[in-house]
Amino acid sequence: MNKVALVTGAARGLGEVIARKLHKEGFRVAITGTTAASVNPLANALDPSGETAWAGALDIRSKTDFEAVRDALGEKWGGTDVLVNNAGRSKVAPVLEITPEEFTENVDINLRGTFLGCQVFGPHFRERGYGRIINIHSLAGHNGGTATGAHYAASKGGVSTLTKVFAREFASSGVTVNAVSPGPLDLPVVYETVDPQKLDTIKATIPVGRLGDAEFIADTVALLASQGASSVTGACWDINGGLYMR
């Protein structure tokens, strides 16, 4: 039977592109978002019969939501094989103007959400002797952010650490945990949150001369989600157009 992949934050943007790619690659795909209504159209577009695409609500701030989706997929497809921790929220704000509440909100989504996903699905994969976790990181987590706020950058920085911690925890159980770290992508959220003039300046500083391609990020996620990717774990694959070389 084809492997089962769960993608968080898949109503739009990168999550949608990843869900489409994994489905095209033959995965049965669970498409989740803050509400079921936000992800139903994509699931219906991929497979109206519901045999290979499932839509459900999963707020990544809630451990109970992760557990409920794990159990629902267990009933529907016998379990889950791949988790893509994609959901995130990007905020632009000067560091001295970030309120404690805004800081906490960002960390809750971008860092704590990834932690909860790994904590719920890691043991499920270990029990099954197989699993792939791919955490969507960000260049901001390495360089402090080009167009985003300190709260976003700091929370993404923590994703590096969590990826290594969970990779070590599950390495001997057939479960890999990796991160993919994009620079600014040619996606709606970038145009919605970054001032057009600033975006032109950012584009001019990207060594390869263009924004990143979400399709290629999805290709990379699919590669790390494949059965052959068994010896890559605890890694972070940078895809940032040369903005940050290390």
Ligand SMILES: NC(=O)c1ccc[n+]([C@@H]2O[C@H](COP(=O)([O-])OP(=O)(O)OC[C@H]3O[C@@H](n4cnc5c(N)ncnc54)[C@H](OP(=O)(O)O)[C@@H]3O)[C@@H](O)[C@H]2O)c1
């Ligand atoms: N775009 C870029 O240039 C870029 C660069 C580096 C990294 N990334 C990372 O790529 C990932 C996807 O970003 P994107 O560009 O596709 O952004 P996006 O268009 O804003 O999409 C983010 C998705 O995450 C969902 N989401 C937000 N909070 C959530 C929560 N608590 N629970 C579940 N889902 C939630 C959103 O749903 P709602 O709309 O319902 O809130 C939305 O569907 C993020 O982790 C982001 O940090 C993006």
